[in-house]
Amino acid sequence: xxxxxxxxxxxxxxxxxxxxxxxxxxxxxxxxxxxxxxxxxxxxxxxxxxxxxxxxxxxxxxxxxxxxxxxxxxxxxxxxxxxxxxxxxxxxxxxxxxxxxxxxxxxxxxxxxxxxxxxxxxxxxxxxxxxxxxxxxxxxxxxxxxxxxxxxxxxxxxxxxxxxxxxxxxxxxxxxx
Ligand code: GNR
Ligand code: NI
Numbered sequence: 001x002x003x004x005x006x007x008x009x010x011x012x013x014x015x016x017x018x019x020x021x022x023x024x025x026x027x028x029x030x031x032x033x034x035x036x037x038x039x040x041x042x043x044x045x046x047x048x049x050x051x052x053x054x055x056x057x058x059x060x061x062x063x064x065x066x067x068x069x070x071x072x073x074x075x076x077x078x079x080x081x082x083x084x085x086x087x088x089x090x091x092x093x094x095x096x097x098x099x100x101x102x103x104x105x106x107x108x109x110x111x112x113x114x115x116x117x118x119x120x121x122x123x124x125x126x127x128x129x130x131x132x133x134x135x136x137x138x139x140x141x142x143x144x145x146x147x148x149x150x151x152x153x154x155x156x157x158x159x160x161x162x163x164x165x166x167x168x169x170x171x172x173x174x175x176x177x
Contacts, residue, residue: 007043010058015104015169021150024054024061027083030126034064038081038124041066046077050102052140054147057103065144069136085121085145088130090114097139099153107165111156113142 013019027034037060045053045066055064063084070078095115100108116134119141123129133141143153154162 008040009044009047010040012044012048012102013057013059014173015152015154016166016173017103019056019059019061020103020147020152022056022061023150024056024063024148027062027064027122030083030122030124035124038064038066042068042079042081045102048102051136052144053102054144056147056150063148065148067137067140067144069140081124082119082141082144083122083124085119085141085148087117087142087145088120089116089118091116095135095139097136099139099143101143101153104152104154104165104169107154109153109157109161111139111153113139113156117141119145 037055041053041055041058041064044058045051045068049072051069052065052067055062065082065085067080067082068078070076091114093115094112096110096112098108099111100106115138116132117138118130118132120128120130131141146152146155154165157165
């Protein structure tokens, strides 16, 4: 990867933008434009910084996401591009992580989700892949796949907490007009 050459970061869509509630449509072809877009999504994610990003978070309603849950400080980047994912299996076992979302900046809350997931997807080479994930990767995959269906991690909180967050971001957005 060449740094600073031909890479672009894109502005993030922030709550309460209704785009975040869009159900994204499948990616239909993997061409040079899509590969460039995947690079730009990764650059936007690393720059934020975040460990995942769904296409709708930059305003593109397609079923595509990027991920890298590798520790930034030590070792190599481990970028993943996930196209048209389907969840094949979720475990009964649950795990709790403190989640955040680049579309809901500086708000964090604990969310309980299946501890393990099996996901089938297409990679950037057009090849079908299956991944069995646990830990942070399992949580992040589920968080991103939720975005493809217009769901946000605040949907798992009590209505009181969710409404509070939405109200706060709605007010903030009005001040920025
Ligand atoms: O950067 C992110 N961190 C994170 C932490 C715990 C659970 C999920 C995430 S995903 C988030 C980036 C993001 O908003 N992806 O949609
Ligand atoms: Ni998110």
